[in-house]
Amino acid sequence: MSHPVPGSTPRTRIRRLPDHAVEDRAALHAVLDAGLVGHLAITGEDGQPFVLPVAYARDGERVLIHGSTGSRLLRGLAAGAPTCLTVTLLDGLVLARSAFESSMHYRSAMVLGSCAVLPDAEKVAALDLLTDRLLPGRRDDLRPHSAKELAATLVLALSLDEASVKISSGPPDDDEADLDAPIWAGTVPITEHFGTPMPAPDLRFDLPAPDYLRTWTR
């Protein structure tokens, strides 16, 4: 079932498989917080969309994105181009008794809007939040950002005002007529894992991998 919810608009209302639409902000936040990379779009000439992967971090009711001041994508977004950020987590394969009902388990969030450029005074806090979200525990190890690095970095904020979430889970939903076929049906979960940290070859100190890496789980 699909209902208007905070943050839903006619543009984000889920029309296909509306029973997969999820109706609360907590679910939106959870999907965004579970992802590391989203897909961000900008439309070029002649309505040609371009979709690029970006690291991002949720900051309350907005998402922060950063990148080079030299990036065409970021410069276009900084100029106010409408965008869409979609974050998808693939959770499994659904093996129904027919190809038609076979599908995937996923959690996907879509955010529409235009980005605001963060003023210089807010840049350091935003970059630190990105580090805290993407590499938790790492920030205390790092030196401060240099003025040159800050000048070379654009930080954009995309409000979650207009957003939707779609979650597909559960067993296959086969036609009643197919249930008598002697075919195995079910789901195959997909999970993501962090592997063993690999030290940089130019490490000049005999340092163990930091403890906070052990807290990183997926």
Add this chain to the structure above:
Amino acid sequence: MSHPVPGSTPRTRIRRLPDHAVEDRAALHAVLDAGLVGHLAITGEDGQPFVLPVAYARDGERVLIHGSTGSRLLRGLAAGAPTCLTVTLLDGLVLARSAFESSMHYRSAMVLGSCAVLPDAEKVAALDLLTDRLLPGRRDDLRPHSAKELAATLVLALSLDEASVKISSGPPDDDEADLDAPIWAGTVPITEHFGTPMPAPDLRFDLPAPDYLRTWTR
């Protein structure tokens, strides 16, 4: 280094971090074949892009996408709207000595163009190829597609004529001045795994999970 390659155009030429651009069709095919879900865009009114996750399968020098004839995305693409399909595989986190040089390992393919609608005569073969790619071994277990299912399904083909690949791998690339800092640096791999198959609760036969599931690895 970035060079013009077959399939590269001014629109797909990689401008940011061009040393990450990969110059051969085999790499493009490999990235597309390693993914299960891509992000497909369409531009709506006022230049607003929409990005949706889609299952896809490479078929030679094109990518096949299928979905409901009721899908606005697919109907728009069937009408010839320009699109972009981006497939990204996240391979790890790069922990440099500075936040600025910290990044991610990834493989990402971007395909630009417009989709062709597959004629009815080619639909069954295309859907079978999608099943073979996404659920290898499964097809022989499944009953034939019904006429109703075929009528409800649109299959689109997106040519790989205009495409690019970007791959980020290797150790952190820190500033020389940062190498003396007593900070651990390195990479943390990210891998995706299939878990234990879960039988559907409405399974009417005491069937084991099929052998071909054991060949599914990531």
